[in-house]
Amino acid sequence: xxxxxxxxxxxxxxxxxxxxxxxxxxxxxxxxxxxxxxxxxxxxxxxxxxxxxxxxxxxxxxxxxxxxxxxxxxxxxxxxxxxxxxxxxxxxxxxxxxxxxxxxxxxxxxxxxxxxxxxxxxxxxxxxxxxxxxxxxxxxxxxxxxxxxxxxxxxxxxxxxxxxxxxxxxxxxxxxxxxxxxxxxxxxxxxxxxxxxxxxxxxxxxxxxxxxxxxxxxxxxxxxxxxxxxxxxxxxxxxxxxxxxxxxxxxxxxxxxxxxxxxxxxxxxx
Amino acid sequence: xxxxxxxxxxxxxxxxxxxxxxxxxxxxxxxxxxxxxxxxxxxxxxxxxxxxxxxxxxxxxxxxxxxxxxxxxxxxxxxxxxxxxxxxxxxxxxxxxxxxxxxxxxxxxxxxxxxxxxxxxxxxxxxxxxxxxxxxxxxxxxxxxxxxxxxxxxxxxxxxxxxxxxxxxxxxxxxxxxxxxxxxxxxxxxxxxxxxxxxxxxxxxxxxxxxxxxxxxxxxxxxxxxxxxxxxxxxxxxxxxxxxxxxxxxxxxxxxxxxxxxxx
Numbered sequence: 001x002x003x004x005x006x007x008x009x010x011x012x013x014x015x016x017x018x019x020x021x022x023x024x025x026x027x028x029x030x031x032x033x034x035x036x037x038x039x040x041x042x043x044x045x046x047x048x049x050x051x052x053x054x055x056x057x058x059x060x061x062x063x064x065x066x067x068x069x070x071x072x073x074x075x076x077x078x079x080x081x082x083x084x085x086x087x088x089x090x091x092x093x094x095x096x097x098x099x100x101x102x103x104x105x106x107x108x109x110x111x112x113x114x115x116x117x118x119x120x121x122x123x124x125x126x127x128x129x130x131x132x133x134x135x136x137x138x139x140x141x142x143x144x145x146x147x148x149x150x151x152x153x154x155x156x157x158x159x160x161x162x163x164x165x166x167x168x169x170x171x172x173x174x175x176x177x178x179x180x181x182x183x184x185x186x187x188x189x190x191x192x193x194x195x196x197x198x199x200x201x202x203x204x205x206x207x208x209x210x211x212x213x214x215x216x217x218x219x220x221x222x223x224x225x226x227x228x229x230x231x232x233x234x235x236x237x238x239x240x241x242x243x244x245x246x247x248x249x250x251x252x253x254x255x256x257x258x259x260x261x262x263x264x265x266x267x268x269x270x
Numbered sequence: 271x272x273x274x275x276x277x278x279x280x281x282x283x284x285x286x287x288x289x290x291x292x293x294x295x296x297x298x299x300x301x302x303x304x305x306x307x308x309x310x311x312x313x314x315x316x317x318x319x320x321x322x323x324x325x326x327x328x329x330x331x332x333x334x335x336x337x338x339x340x341x342x343x344x345x346x347x348x349x350x351x352x353x354x355x356x357x358x359x360x361x362x363x364x365x366x367x368x369x370x371x372x373x374x375x376x377x378x379x380x381x382x383x384x385x386x387x388x389x390x391x392x393x394x395x396x397x398x399x400x401x402x403x404x405x406x407x408x409x410x411x412x413x414x415x416x417x418x419x420x421x422x423x424x425x426x427x428x429x430x431x432x433x434x435x436x437x438x439x440x441x442x443x444x445x446x447x448x449x450x451x452x453x454x455x456x457x458x459x460x461x462x463x464x465x466x467x468x469x470x471x472x473x474x475x476x477x478x479x480x481x482x483x484x485x486x487x488x489x490x491x492x493x494x495x496x497x498x499x500x501x502x503x504x505x506x507x508x509x510x511x512x513x514x515x516x517x518x519x520x521x522x523x524x525x526x527x528x529x530x531x532x533x534x
Contacts, residue, residue: 035349157359160346164359164401167318167338206349214385215352 006239014134015126015235015245021141022185022192023201023231027223028148029185030202031216032178036159039203041078041179044093045186046195048074048100053121053190054107057114063121064133068140068187074100075179083172124194124246126235137188144181151177156216197246201227204253211264226256271296271334271409271441272317277326279312286312288465289326294409294443296331299435301452302445303472304462310445313462314338314413317443337407339399339415347387353397354382360404371400374438375430392423396430403434409441410434416446428455449476 006012033042052070056063074096082089108118120128129137148155154174157165165171189198205223213219234249241248263269272294279287286309294300304310315321317328318336345356357368369379375396386394395415402410412431416424428451435442446452452459453472461467461475 031349035346035351037346037348153358153362156351156355160351160356161340161344161359163340163344164338166320167315168360210350213350214383215350216355217352219350 006236011127011129012235012239014129014131016232018129018134018137018192019126019231019235019245019249020228021138022188023227024224025141025144025148025185026189026198026201027205027227028145028220029181030206030227031220031223032148032155032159033182033202034206035216036162036178038089038182039199040090040093042182042186042202043199044078044097044100045071045074045183046190046198047097047104049186049190050104050118050121050195051100051107053118054104054111057111057116057118058107063116064136064187064191067121067190068184071183071186072180075183076176079172079176079179120194121190122194122196123244124190124192124197126192126245127238129191133191137192140184140188144184147177147181193246193249197250200250200253201231204250204257205230208253208257208260211260211269226253230256271331273327273329274317275327275329277313277316277328278324279309279316279321280324281312281321285464287316287462290462290466291326292460292466294441296408296441297435297439299431299442299455299457300444301456301459301472302443302462303447303449303452303459303476308463310462311413314411314443314445317411333408335405335407335409337402337405337410339402339410339412341414341417345386345394345398350385350387352382353384353386353389356386356397357382357401357404360401363404368404371404372397374403374434375400390423391419392426395419395423395427399427399430399434403438407440409443412442412444412446414445414447416448424451431455449473 033039049067049071052067053063055070056066059066078089078092078096081087081092104118111118151174154165154169155178157168158171158174158178162171162175165174185202186195186198189195189201193201205227206219208226209219209222213222230252231249234252235245237243237252238245238248274293275291277287277290278285290313302310302313312321316323318338345351353372354365354368357371361367365379365382368382372379372381377393377396377400381389381393381397386397389397398415399410416427419427431442431444432455434440444452444456449459449472459472461470461472467475
């Protein structure tokens with residue numbers, strides 16, 4: 001019974017490609033995000049993106065595109081505000097997060113007679129991805145991965161030792177680029193896994209492999225593997241078990257985390 | 271190698287440095303001490319080109335290349351990072367070059383693949399020093415590198431630095447809170463509190479005894495070379511440490527706020 005019949009459906013193939021690709025870039029970027037202690041920032045961007053969704057629904061333009069634009073704007077805004085050391089990033093992230101969410105709720109109220117619901121972007125709607133969206137998402141994911149590969153060393157230095165990077169070159173350029181990449185991923189992730197769950201796709205795989213990795217590269221490699229397996233597994237599970245996709249993906253990741261911690265404890269690692 | 275002349279620095283309307291002048295000569299091992307908020311890190315950042323002087327100049331000889339060594343635990347510890355990756359922040363050279371770098375800080379090549387966060391404090395600080403050396407610097411700047419390192423490790427690092435200076439002919443600027451050690455290790459000591467205080471012994475400066483400790487006013491403050499006085503003052507050092515507990519509260523006040531420049 002457990003064959004590959006899910007592959008016969010176009011929406012499933014699209015979901016697997018979009019989910020798999022987002023899992024790859026989510027895990028790679030997630031390692032940088034966790035090392036830089038910016039997990040809260042990714043959550044903030046995802047919530048602010050809902051404003052873009054609301055505007056998109058109101059103006060009848062692509063909510064994903066508007067979400068992407070708003071996220072990129074919020075990323076630059078956050079960078080500009082937190083350049084001053086007295087402006088704590090997590091506090092200003094919270095300001096933008098709640099402010100964005102409040103605005104999104106207002107827009108949802110204005111849009112309440114519109115058939116496109118905000119909920120699609122809160123929890124994701126991987127199974128309703130259109131072919132056009134798929135092309136866009138694949139392109140954006142490729143762009144994120146290529147940028148990370150190209151800027152690997154400065155980004156690695158930025159997230160582990162920003163002060164050192166500042167002594168070497170203009171760190172602000174890399175700070176902005178990094179936030180823009182994060183904004184780009186949020187733009188993709190809104191539809192794939194939803195604004196509320198996206199943080200899990202970035203952070204959990206990194207936590208899963210932490211006891212087993214001895215280098216950043218290993219951590220990236222292992223977390224990509226975990227993320228892709230859980231994303232594909234979650235999507236397939238949601239097909240057979242008829243459960244929400246985002247929920248299945250994140251719960252598989254949480255399951256991996258629990259197993260990983262158990263194994264690490266037994267083997268006395270990390 | 272580096273000449274700082276009448277350097278003043280204001281940040282956000284506050285005077286951080288006022289009329290600081292000194293020269294770092296090739297091969298020198300110079301300490302920089304001062305209370306919290308004295309402007310030590312700002313001075314270092316100005317040398318590194320991260321702050322633009324409000325007035326005054328910083329002149330570097332053409333051969334000057336600064337290697338910067340921060341406190342080891344600046345490195346984020348939440349995701350694994352190997353020693354190789356820490357070194358690669360500074361250089362793209364292959365593994366055998368990295369192994370040689372580790373050798374100069376007395377670690378062997380097997381450390382390359384190890385997780386930086388599982389090393390001891392002293393080993394981590396050695397890796398951070400190796401990272402600075404990777405850029406082939408002529409001047410090494412240490413910004414309170416031994417904060418939170420135990421006594422034994424500190425001694426080993428001091429020995430390592432003295433050796434590095436001899437073998438590689440490096441010029442070293444060493445920023446520290448630990449006056450006794452700096453006095454013992456360095457050729458001379460700059461006493462900074464917004465401006466350089468010259469003509470006083472660093473131990474007096476640290477104690478906040480400023481009466482015989484005039485403020486350096488431009489020109490080239492000649493900080494008294496301390497190694498001549500080192501033996502004489504060794505006992506003083508002990509006394510000072512004992513006495514510190516009594517007038518700890520006075521220390522900061524005594525040293526700060528003695529000068530009121532108007533560079534802003």
